[in-house]
Amino acid sequence: MKSNRTKKSYKPVLLVVDDIEDNLDLLEFALKQKPVKLLRAKSGIECLRIAKDKTPDIILLDIQMPEMDGFETLQKLRDNPITSSIPVIMLTAHYKDPESIEKGFKLGADEYITKPVEIEELVVRIRMLIRMKHMKDELDQTKLDYMAMLIHDLRGPLVGITSVVELLKDLKPGAALRQEHFEMFRSADISLQQMLTLVNNFLDLSKYNSDAICLHQEPVPLHMLVEQALQKLEFQFKQKQIELEHRVGRDLPEAYIDAQKTLQVFINLLDNAFKFTERGGAVSISAELRNGTNGRQKNESYIGVSVTDTGMGIDTGEINKLFSPYQQTASAQSISEKGTGLGLSICKLIVEAQGGSISVSSDPGKQTTFYFTLPVAKQN
Numbered sequence: 001m002k003s004n005r006t007k008k009s010y011k012p013v014l015l016v017v018d019d020i021e022d023n024l025d026l027l028e029f030a031l032k033q034k035p036v037k038l039l040r041a042k043s044g045i046e047c048l049r050i051a052k053d054k055t056p057d058i059i060l061l062d063i064q065m066p067e068m069d070g071f072e073t074l075q076k077l078r079d080n081p082i083t084s085s086i087p088v089i090m091l092t093a094h095y096k097d098p099e100s101i102e103k104g105f106k107l108g109a110d111e112y113i114t115k116p117v118e119i120e121e122l123v124v125r126i127r128m129l130i131r132m133k134h135m136k137d138e139l140d141q142t143k144l145d146y147m148a149m150l151i152h153d154l155r156g157p158l159v160g161i162t163s164v165v166e167l168l169k170d171l172k173p174g175a176a177l178r179q180e181h182f183e184m185f186r187s188a189d190i191s192l193q194q195m196l197t198l199v200n201n202f203l204d205l206s207k208y209n210s211d212a213i214c215l216h217q218e219p220v221p222l223h224m225l226v227e228q229a230l231q232k233l234e235f236q237f238k239q240k241q242i243e244l245e246h247r248v249g250r251d252l253p254e255a256y257i258d259a260q261k262t263l264q265v266f267i268n269l270l271d272n273a274f275k276f277t278e279r280g281g282a283v284s285i286s287a288e289l290r291n292g293t294n295g296r297q298k299n300e301s302y303i304g305v306s307v308t309d310t311g312m313g314i315d316t317g318e319i320n321k322l323f324s325p326y327q328q329t330a331s332a333q334s335i336s337e338k339g340t341g342l343g344l345s346i347c348k349l350i351v352e353a354q355g356g357s358i359s360v361s362s363d364p365g366k367q368t369t370f371y372f373t374l375p376v377a378k379q380n
């Protein structure tokens with residue numbers, strides 16, 4: 001649930017700290033018509049008290065004050081978990097030297113502005129800092145939500161494994177294993193695989209999200225990479241009697257890609273095609289050389305890859321959300337092979353990191369095509 005503080009009509013609360021009353025009056029007067037609510041503090045100590053009790057959205061902190069100066073006040077604000085993340089703008093007339101500015105930033109100041117205060121500039125900075133704070137808060141919340149979902153998703157398979165161990169631990173040493181025991185091992189194995197996939201996907205996603213993806217790009221013959229992907233999945237496709245067609249020509253120029261990560265894209269897309277296609281359906285992979293705009297590149301050659309299946313498809317209204325983590329279509333919830341909704345977001349991060357783009361088109365009940373682009377290796 002979003003807090004009141006993110007609503008459009010909400011007036012941000014600004015705590016202004018200055019030991020000179022005239023300065024406070026002046027700012028209060030200048031900000032009268034602006035969309036901010038003002039709180040005043042005449043000393044560092046008063047600032048700490050009000051900041052703790054009222055948690056303002058932003059603090060405008062004078063540096064030169066008797067007893068506790070702005071630096072010490074800032075240090076104490078940052079040391080208290082209640083006030084540590086409130087954005088602080090340092091206000092200075094005398095401390096314009098680089099050392100003071102550096103000292104303020106080191107202590108956790110977000111901005112510096114100099115006196116006399118330019119009101120329009122102050123309002124813009126306040127707005128910017130508050131927007132950044134909201135974005136950070138939302139990101140923190142998303143991280144927490146991911147963690148909660150991960151733990152929730154791990155619980156299912158873990159409960160499955162626990163019940164298998166419970167049943168097997170009563171076996172006497174030397175007792176012969178019966179058919180049902182082997183079935184239990186198989187079910188525990190499936191649960192373990194689910195947990196491993198989930199943890200790997202989650203780690204990949206957070207790794208790819210947090211830093212720029214580390215790519216080892218090199219010229220790669222695409223038909224070989226596709227063969228590698230097909231080899232990994234051939235057996236399960238055969239079992240479900242889904243025809244698997246490899247239509248990537250050997251004459252296609254080499255792609256300039258990170259082979260391992262692009263293999264992960266193929267496997268994720270094939271795994272989806274497998275899950276969402278009924279017994280007796282068909283899946284095909286094709287690729288062709290194209291020219292035009294591809295992700296960041298304009299008027300360049302690139303390789304366009306299509307993975308097409310004859311499965312259940314995706315309703316138009318649900319297409320846009322699928323490349324975001326944990327998003328699944330309503331119809332996908334009903335199939336037995338449960339996933340976590342991370343596969344496509346990982347594909348998107350990998351494809352885009354290599355300068356390409358990924359999209360999907362679907363005719364529900366007939367066919368679905370995931371399409372992505374890859375850069376072409378330069379010919380010598």
Ligand SMILES: Nc1ncnc2c1ncn2[C@@H]1O[C@H](COP(=O)(O)OP(=O)(O)OP(=O)(O)O)[C@@H](O)[C@H]1O
Pocket residue numbers: 201268272273276309311312313314322327328329330332333338339340341342343344345368
């Ligand atoms: N080929 C497809 N046909 C129909 N729906 C699809 C297809 N591929 C993906 N989807 C839909 O997109 C959702 C997200 O796919 P994604 O690969 O991100 O997650 P997942 O397959 O559910 O789980 P995971 O890949 O993490 O195991 C799927 O749950 C499904 O609803």
Ligand SMILES: [Mg+2]
Pocket residue numbers: 268271272339341342343344
């Ligand atoms: Mg998937």
